[in-house]
Structures are given as structure tokens and as C-alpha cells.
Amino acid sequence: xAIEVRQVHPQxxxxxxxxxxxxxxxxxxxxxxxxxxxxxxxxxxxxxRLDDDRLLALGRLFGDVEPPRNHRVELRLKHAELAxxxxxxxxxxLRARDDHRRLDSLGNRLWHxxxxxxxxxxxxxxxxxxxxxxVGGETEFADLRAAYDALPADMQARIDDxxxxxxxxxxxxxxxHTEYTEAERAALPSVFHPLVRIHPGSKRKTLYMxxxxxxxxxxxxxxxxxxxxxxxxHATQREFVHRHEWRVGDLVIWDNRCTLHRGRPYDDATHPRxxxxxxxxxxxxVPEHVA
Ligand SMILES: [Fe+2]
Numbered sequence: 001x002a003i004e005v006r007q008v009h010p011q012x013x014x015x016x017x018x019x020x021x022x023x024x025x026x027x028x029x030x031x032x033x034x035x036x037x038x039x040x041x042x043x044x045x046x047x048x049r050l051d052d053d054r055l056l057a058l059g060r061l062f063g064d065v066e067p068p069r070n071h072r073v074e075l076r077l078k079h080a081e082l083a084x085x086x087x088x089x090x091x092x093x094l095r096a097r098d099d100h101r102r103l104d105s106l107g108n109r110l111w112h113x114x115x116x117x118x119x120x121x122x123x124x125x126x127x128x129x130x131x132x133x134x135v136g137g138e139t140e141f142a143d144l145r146a147a148y149d150a151l152p153a154d155m156q157a158r159i160d161d162x163x164x165x166x167x168x169x170x171x172x173x174x175x176x177h178t179e180y181t182e183a184e185r186a187a188l189p190s191v192f193h194p195l196v197r198i199h200p201g202s203k204r205k206t207l208y209m210x211x212x213x214x215x216x217x218x219x220x221x222x223x224x225x226x227x228x229x230x231x232x233x234h235a236t237q238r239e240f241v242h243r244h245e246w247r248v249g250d251l252v253i254w255d256n257r258c259t260l261h262r263g264r265p266y267d268d269a270t271h272p273r274x275x276x277x278x279x280x281x282x283x284x285x286v287p288e289h290v291a
Contacts, residue, residue: 063280
């Protein structure tokens with residue numbers, strides 16, 4: 001069966017059929033999927049069957065895998081390289097309302113780019129749905145290339161060479177969750193990323209920001225934060241956003257280098273939601289014009 005790629009949003013996002021991700025993909029198929037990622041930034045693969053071994057193997061076909069943060073808890077999944085995007089503990093029980101891990105993960109409901117708080121941030125994230133709630137729990141994506149293109153030229157010129165400081169503790173602090181130890185804080189110091197990048201695959205200019213982006217280096221704090229808020233508001237207008245409603249068996253790949261995403265609310269005290277993610281490392285984060 002031939003791979004079929006069908007765009008589902010005017011700017012980005014495609015649904016891909018005719019490929020079984022649990023099999024060993026050929027180099028040609030991986031190259032074709034990389035081309036599709038560079039063009040559409042978000043790919044949706046329905047009706048997949050991926051256990052933890054296969055999900056990790058899939059991630060490794062696209063790059064070096066970035067392990068998630070340590071959450072002081074026993075692992076539920078088979079591999080430490082997989083991010084557990086669920087409301088379940090290691091015994092598969094629903095987490096309590098005041099569970100630290102739950103409160104930390106509520107930060108994923110803010111628009112963000114995975115691991116932008118790291119020196120080498122996330123490139124591609126691949127998220128697989130094992131269990132989905134009956135209502136809510138969607139993931140929304142925003143196209144930061146289209147958002148950059150739509151900015152007035154004077155704004156583009158104003159921001160092209162700016163650098164933003166990113167910190168996981170800034171994004172969590174925005175929601176008032178600050179219960180991290182000194183050792184946890186010391187392990188993840190702030191990092192600096194260009195606010196505008198050239199995407200290495202598509203060569204398109206793109207914004208690069210999100211909830212971890214705290215302020216603009218060299219600017220007065222309130223001015224930098226206001227600029228980031230304005231850009232976030234611009235980039236998450238409806239015309240740049242796609243909402244994905246999960247079905248069991250969906251595997252979604254998104255490119256953190258040129259999109260934002262956020263989880264939407266659901267009744268996590270009642271319904272399990274079990275999604276598992278693998279993320280590759282973005283070694284090419286520094287674009288030519290600021291290198
Ligand atoms: Fe995320």
C-alpha cells in the first residue's frame with residue numbers, strides 16, 4: 001500500500017495512511033516522512049499499534065532520543081527514554097489531585113515547545129494514544145512558520161535577532177506551581193534560544209518560543225514579557241491552530257522547532273488518559289544568521 005499524505009488544515013498538518021509504523025521502516029520511507037514533516041510540521045497516523053519497544057524504536061529512526069525529566073516517581077513505562085503523558089501512577093491508578101507529578105504536568109496545558117528549556121531542545125515528538133478520555137483531552141497545535149510569515153515586516157525586522165531565556169521553572173511558576181528542590185532547579189538552569197530561527201529542513205523562518213520562554217535577553221523585563229505575550233497571542237489565533245481529537249491508536253508526530261502545542265482539559269479525576277511520547281534531540285538549534 002502506498003503512503004498517502006492528505007493535508008487537513010490550510011497551513012499545516014497532514015493525515016498519513018498506508019504506513020505501518022510498527023514495522024521496520026525503510027530508509028526511503030523515513031526520508032519521505034521527513035519530507036512530509038518539513039512541509040506539514042504535524043503528521044497524524046491513525047490506527048497504529050505501538051508497544052513501548054516499537055515506540056522507542058520509531059523515535060530512534062528519526063534521531064537521538066531525548067529522555068524526559070525525572071519526576072521523583074517510579075516509572076510506569078518500560079523505557080526511561082519514553083515520556084509518560086498520562087494521569088496514572090506506576091500501578092496504573094489515577095493520580096490524586098495534589099500529586100506533584102499531576103500539578104507539574106498541568107503546565108503542558110500552556111502552549112509550549114517540548115524541552116525548549118534545554119540547551120539541546122526537542123526536535124520531533126511522537127505521541128501515541130493507548131487510552132483516551134470520552135470527552136476533552138485534545139491536543140492543539142500552532143504553526144509558528146505561518147505565524148512568522150503573517151507578521152508585519154517591521155515587526156519581523158525588530159525581532160529577527162532577539163534571544164529569549166527559557167526555563168521549566170518559569171513555565172511552571174506561571175501556574176503557581178513552585179515546589180521544586182534546589183537540586184532540581186540546579187539540574188535545569190535557564191537556557192538561551194533565538195526567538196526567530198530558520199528551520200533546518202524547510203529553510204523557512206519560524207518563531208521559537210512558548211511557555212518556557214521567560215523574557216528577552218538585553219530588554220527590560222516587562223517589555224520582553226509583553227513582546228512574548230503579543231507574539232503568543234498572534235501565533236495562536238485560530239487561523240494558525242489545529243485541534244487534534246485523539247482516538248486510540250493515533251500516533252502524532254510534530255516538529256517542536258516550528259510549532260507550539262498544548263493539551264486541553266479533561267476530567268482526570270475520573271477518566272484515564274494514557275499517551276506515551278518519544279522526542280528526538282534538536283542539535284541544529286542555532287540558525288546561520290545568529291551563529
Ligand atoms: Fe508537550
